[in-house]
Amino acid sequence: MNAYEIVLKSREKGRPTALKYIGSIVENFIELHGDRRFADDKAIVAGIGTISGMPVTVIGIEKGSDTHDKIAHNFGCAHPEGYRKAVRLMKEAEKFHRPVLCFVDTSGAYCGIGAEERGQSEAIAMSILDMIRLKTPTLTVIIGEGGSGGALGLSAADEVWITETSTYSVISPEGCASILWKDSSKVAEASECLKLTANDLLSLGAAERVLAEDGFSDSFFAGLKGEIYEFFKEKMKIPPEQLAEERYRRFRKF
Amino acid sequence: MKFDFRKFFFKKPKNELEGSENGVRTPESQFQDASIPEKLAEKCEKCGQIVLSDEFAANFGVCPKCGHYRKLDARARISMCADADTFEELFAEEEGGNPLNFPGYDEKLQSLREKTGEKEGVVCGIAKIGGVRCALFSMDYRFMMGSMGHTVGEKIAKTFEYATEHALPVVGFVLSGGARMHEGIISLMQMAKTSAAVAKHGEAGLLYISVLTDPTTGGVSASFAFEADIIMAEKGALIGFAGPRVIEQTIRQTLPEGFQRAEFIQEKGFADLIVERKEMKDKLALLLKMHCAEVLA
Numbered sequence: 001m002n003a004y005e006i007v008l009k010s011r012e013k014g015r016p017t018a019l020k021y022i023g024s025i026v027e028n029f030i031e032l033h034g035d036r037r038f039a040d041d042k043a044i045v046a047g048i049g050t051i052s053g054m055p056v057t058v059i060g061i062e063k064g065s066d067t068h069d070k071i072a073h074n075f076g077c078a079h080p081e082g083y084r085k086a087v088r089l090m091k092e093a094e095k096f097h098r099p100v101l102c103f104v105d106t107s108g109a110y111c112g113i114g115a116e117e118r119g120q121s122e123a124i125a126m127s128i129l130d131m132i133r134l135k136t137p138t139l140t141v142i143i144g145e146g147g148s149g150g151a152l153g154l155s156a157a158d159e160v161w162i163t164e165t166s167t168y169s170v171i172s173p174e175g176c177a178s179i180l181w182k183d184s185s186k187v188a189e190a191s192e193c194l195k196l197t198a199n200d201l202l203s204l205g206a207a208e209r210v211l212a213e214d215g216f217s218d219s220f221f222a223g224l225k226g227e228i229y230e231f232f233k234e235k236m237k238i239p240p241e242q243l244a245e246e247r248y249r250r251f252r253k254f
Numbered sequence: 255m256k257f258d259f260r261k262f263f264f265k266k267p268k269n270e271l272e273g274s275e276n277g278v279r280t281p282e283s284q285f286q287d288a289s290i291p292e293k294l295a296e297k298c299e300k301c302g303q304i305v306l307s308d309e310f311a312a313n314f315g316v317c318p319k320c321g322h323y324r325k326l327d328a329r330a331r332i333s334m335c336a337d338a339d340t341f342e343e344l345f346a347e348e349e350g351g352n353p354l355n356f357p358g359y360d361e362k363l364q365s366l367r368e369k370t371g372e373k374e375g376v377v378c379g380i381a382k383i384g385g386v387r388c389a390l391f392s393m394d395y396r397f398m399m400g401s402m403g404h405t406v407g408e409k410i411a412k413t414f415e416y417a418t419e420h421a422l423p424v425v426g427f428v429l430s431g432g433a434r435m436h437e438g439i440i441s442l443m444q445m446a447k448t449s450a451a452v453a454k455h456g457e458a459g460l461l462y463i464s465v466l467t468d469p470t471t472g473g474v475s476a477s478f479a480f481e482a483d484i485i486m487a488e489k490g491a492l493i494g495f496a497g498p499r500v501i502e503q504t505i506r507q508t509l510p511e512g513f514q515r516a517e518f519i520q521e522k523g524f525a526d527l528i529v530e531r532k533e534m535k536d537k538l539a540l541l542l543k544m545h546c547a548e549v550l551a
């Protein structure tokens with residue numbers, strides 16, 4: 001597949017969304033709502049559960065499945081209160097020293113009047129800052145689109161894993177083509193130039209693992225669950241201050 | 255003030271947020287109108303009235319007729335706010351490449367370096383403001399509208415690390431249309447890298463004041479711009495996550511007057527104070543002094 005085919009694949013209808021990952025990997029999931037400031041943003045689903053018995057905090061950007069569901073989840077475009085909910089629950093995870101698992105799938109944070117009025121910039125900025133200094137293990141798995149700052153807000157993690165046909169980019173290829181070249185027909189070219197595929201990200205050091213897809217069978221999820229469990233088990237052995245320092249260096253290298 | 259502002263004034267690019275592509279003017283190009291004697295008088299790009307260059311300079315680039323704020327380049331902003339002859343530049347040698355081999359990017363960087371005399375879109379260093387020593391960074395609109403790629407992020411991160419090591423406050427003059435898309439994911443990672451450096455500086459108990467100027471949008475707004483202890487916004491500045499045109503396209507309606515301007519940002523609770531350009535230095539100096547140990551006594 002070329003880069004543009006991967007872009008299309010990352011957005012494909014019927015692709016498993018965050019709730020499917022949570023349902024397949026996390027046992028005993030209890031959703032926790034709201035930022036305790038303004039509202040509960042349904043574009044971000046979060047809560048606590050267990051992975052093979054290990055308590056974890058889980059945060060996922062949910063695009064929704066059918067039309068009705070997509071509208072309910074605002075197509076996976078979060079508002080400021082979504083990032084503030086995420087930060088609240090990350091801090092809670094830090095307090096009880098349990099790992100944080102994020103699933104990212106968004107074309108970007110929402111662009112609208114309410115989002116601006118409630119400080120989208122500040123919400124994402126503080127989500128990045130707080131996550132990057134969190135004194136508990138963190139892992140982000142990009143499962144579809146990793147759209148710009150809206151994705152990064154939940155990706156300032158110890159490691160970033162990405163499934164084979166997912167993308168992670170500073171801007172959509174459509175946006176890049178129209179802003180840079182004033183030509184929206186150059187989307188395929190922009191997809192190549194932006195180096196946004198899972199394998200590009202691995203070679204650039206922006207992702208640690210590329211997860212092979214097999215059409216998202218039960219064994220895909222079972223395998224991923226095992227890998228996440230092992231990852232957190234190892235990370236839990238590291239002193240929290242050292243974890244934060246290692247994370248600092250992970251991002252400092254760019 | 256002895257400093258000659260005239261040589262730092264450039265016309266405001268028409269295309270603010272996408273101005274990175276064609277917004278750069280050379281000092282010569284603003285005097286194309288032969289009826290205006292060069293460097294004696296200029297036409298205000300907002301109200302169209304003729305203003306003496308000396309008057310513009312004395313007024314910190316603010317039009318005396320209509321109050322329009324011209325953009326200041328990175329060094330003009332530093333000269334306006336730092337005590338005379340106290341600025342020492344740091345990390346000036348930092349010069350980025352083309353990490354993704356993005357087509358046309360090398361040429362673009364080359365031509366901007368020639369036009370501006372700057373290697374990249376941010377100037378960093380240490381200076382005194384009102385006698386208080388601080389680290390500072392100042393972003394430059396002439397360099398792709400202050401967009402953040404590796405080098406801009408690197409210099410800003412180094413400024414915070416230097417300040418942390420030397421126990422200095424940081425004053426950041428922010429001006430950016432957002433990410434530098436030619437650097438793809440490397441550009442996005444600068445948001446995380448700079449945020450991490452801001453966080454460590456804050457954990458050391460040190461003060462960071464950001465000064466948001468026109469425009470502060472996109473990836474820069476969603477990182478170090480809004481992570482300061484005190485967020486100052488220059489009067490009238492456009493400040494927001496998404497650019498107004500992107501929002502209008504998304505929601506298919508016209509945005510209200512004043513939307514995303516500094517006054518709106520303060521009203522919504524996201525800026526501590528709005529400052530006029532002429533009072534900026536004094537406000538910064540006072541805030542810095544009040545964070546020093548033995549001050550004001």
Ligand SMILES: [Zn+2]
Binds near residue numbers: 298300303318320322
């Ligand atoms: Zn005027």
